[in-house]
Amino acid sequence: xxxxxxxxxxxxxLAKLGKKSVLRRRFDFLSILGFACTxxxxxxxxxxxFTTGLTNGGSAGLIFGYLFVWIGTIAVFTxxxxxxxxxxxxxxxxxxxxxxxxxxxxVFLSYITSWLVICGWQxxxxxxxxxxxxxxxxxxxxxxxxYVPQLWHGxxxxxxxxxxxxxxxxxTSRALPKIEVAILVLHxxxxxxxxxxIVHLAPQKLSSHDVFTQFSNGGGWSSQGLSFFVGLxxxxxxxxxxxxxxxxxxxxxxxxxxVPWCMVSATLLNGAFGWGMIIAILFVTVDxxxxxxxxxxxxxxxxxxxxxxxxGSKAGTSVLIxxxxxxxxxxxISAMATSSRLIWALARDRGLPGxxxxxxxxxxxxxxxxxxxxxxxxxxxxxxxxxxxxxxxNAVISLSVSSLYASYIITETLLLYRxxxxxxxxxxxxxxxxxxxxxxxxxxxxxNWGPFHLPGLFGILVNIFxxxxxxxxxxxxxxxxxxxxxxxxxxxxxxxxxxxxxxxVAYYIVYARKIYTGPIIEVVPGEASSIExxxxxxxxxxxxxx
Numbered sequence: 001x002x003x004x005x006x007x008x009x010x011x012x013x014l015a016k017l018g019k020k021s022v023l024r025r026r027f028d029f030l031s032i033l034g035f036a037c038t039x040x041x042x043x044x045x046x047x048x049x050f051t052t053g054l055t056n057g058g059s060a061g062l063i064f065g066y067l068f069v070w071i072g073t074i075a076v077f078t079x080x081x082x083x084x085x086x087x088x089x090x091x092x093x094x095x096x097x098x099x100x101x102x103x104x105x106x107v108f109l110s111y112i113t114s115w116l117v118i119c120g121w122q123x124x125x126x127x128x129x130x131x132x133x134x135x136x137x138x139x140x141x142x143x144x145x146x147y148v149p150q151l152w153h154g155x156x157x158x159x160x161x162x163x164x165x166x167x168x169x170x171x172t173s174r175a176l177p178k179i180e181v182a183i184l185v186l187h188x189x190x191x192x193x194x195x196x197x198i199v200h201l202a203p204q205k206l207s208s209h210d211v212f213t214q215f216s217n218g219g220g221w222s223s224q225g226l227s228f229f230v231g232l233x234x235x236x237x238x239x240x241x242x243x244x245x246x247x248x249x250x251x252x253x254x255x256x257x258x259v260p261w262c263m264v265s266a267t268l269l270n271g272a273f274g275w276g277m278i279i280a281i282l283f284v285t286v287d288x289x290x291x292x293x294x295x296x297x298x299x300x301x302x303x304x305x306x307x308x309x310x311x312g313s314k315a316g317t318s319v320l321i322x323x324x325x326x327x328x329x330x331x332x333i334s335a336m337a338t339s340s341r342l343i344w345a346l347a348r349d350r351g352l353p354g355x356x357x358x359x360x361x362x363x364x365x366x367x368x369x370x371x372x373x374x375x376x377x378x379x380x381x382x383x384x385x386x387x388x389x390x391x392x393x394n395a396v397i398s399l400s401v402s403s404l405y406a407s408y409i410i411t412e413t414l415l416l417y418r419x420x421x422x423x424x425x426x427x428x429x430x431x432x433x434x435x436x437x438x439x440x441x442x443x444x445x446x447x448n449w450g451p452f453h454l455p456g457l458f459g460i461l462v463n464i465f466x467x468x469x470x471x472x473x474x475x476x477x478x479x480x481x482x483x484x485x486x487x488x489x490x491x492x493x494x495x496x497x498x499x500x501x502x503x504x505v506a507y508y509i510v511y512a513r514k515i516y517t518g519p520i521i522e523v524v525p526g527e528a529s530s531i532e533x534x535x536x537x538x539x540x541x542x543x544x545x546x
Contacts, residue, residue: 085450
């Protein structure tokens with residue numbers, strides 16, 4: 001295998017998992033790093049969501065809570081990076097569960113996990129469109145005092161963001177890696193372009209003592225400690241979703257190395273930017289109550305009023321907020337790509353209705369066009385809920401944290417069990433000619449670590465912390481922001497997450513268990529007559545999984 005080129009090696013790595021390489025590998029490290037960063041958009045998201053931690057925790061609680069979330073997120077995605085290095089497949093979490101779970105439960109757990117991940121990413125896509133649309137509404141309110149916003153305004157703009165994402169993911173799909181690199185540049189440059197003016201031009205600033213020592217329990221909880229943990233969720237929202245890179249693994253060159261390092265790099269880079277931006281914005285947030293009660297604050301974007309008070313210009317504020325707006329649109333583009341690959345992957349494994357159609361690829365570009373259409377239509381339908389009730393809409397998109405963290409906990413707990421029992425063998429630099437996938441033989445022990453691996457006790461400790469952190473975040477993702485709780489302020493994510501699990505279980509019992517047996521085996525390296533049989537052809541197979 002020493003003379004195998006990178007394309008053939010990528011096909012062999014995927015074939016070890018029983019999968020045939022049919023998607024075109026257009027992404028490299030820089031472009032997939034840009035892709036992951038546009039999903040995280042941590043410094044941008046922190047500006048929109050920082051008031052959650054400021055209310056529950058105060059400025060000091062927000063700063064130290066952010067650090068706790070950052071460290072925990074590093075542990076979570078480092079552990080997931082190990083699994084991505086072992087099995088770089090678009091299925092991600094549900095494929096890993098099938099590999100790691102006991103034979104008696106692997107199919108059931110894999111299927112439930114698949115629905116948690118898909119619904120979580122569908123919620124992220126809908127949330128991105130919602131934030132983008134309402135940012136536009138808030139900018140209009142800033143520049144036109146007589147404007148009276150309506151819920152349907154935000155929904156129409158939300159749909160506009162979704163349609164832009166569809167266009168980029170279909171018509172210009174070949175250029176997506178280059179677009180992601182350009183967005184990565186804007187992400188880095190935009191950080192300084194936003195932070196320097198507001199810090200330099202702000203007429204008033206808080207003291208270091210006020211920023212780093214003031215705690216608050218604005219949610220009215222029974223203790224400051226409880227308030228602190230409730231306030232963590234804002235920072236979690238701004239820092240999760242790095243598994244997006246995993247779901248693009250089958251379109252990434254040298255995925256077993258590039259994807260895990262991208263996940264770690266994106267978490268470190270975005271975490272550093274987010275922490276710096278939070279500290280900067282806290283120094284210039286002189287009156288948070290006034291910002292929350294301003295016309296833009298009442299729409300959910302007090303950062304617009306804070307920015308305007310700092311630089312004193314509506315035009316300048318509009319330019320800076322436009323950076324956030326553009327990055328939100330970029331996040332929707334990446335979220336749609338991620339969600340569609342998950343739908344395609346599960347259909348390939350016969351886990352969705354109509355899987356024969358959903359698995360078909362567009363001949364010229366080798367992208368799952370029907371999967372993109374499905375995820376966009378679902379997002380558009382979810383947008384209709386916002387016209388009737390913003391509370392109901394927020395209940396749907398609240399799935400993002402709880403569902404994805406549930407999938408993280410399941411996979412990382414199984415990995416911890418397997419690594420502690422010696423189930424996973426050392427990394428093999430030279431690929432063997434026989435399959436090593438657990439999917440084909442639940443009883444074999446021929447599962448190997450990938451090239452990215454935290455060995456020994458250190459890896460176990462990181463894995464333990466990742467699971468513990470995930471449980472904390474999952475638990476507090478169901479808590480409302482403040483007490484007393486009213487219907488409009490209730491956190492309905494526990495209802496939505498429970499509904500997803502109940503639906504998945506019911507559908508599995510009634511239908512899916514008859515056709516879904518876990519990730520199916522499409523190709524076996526030892527039985528293929530040549531490497532070419534495992535690699536993508538010029539003519540794309542339109543009948544994958546039929």
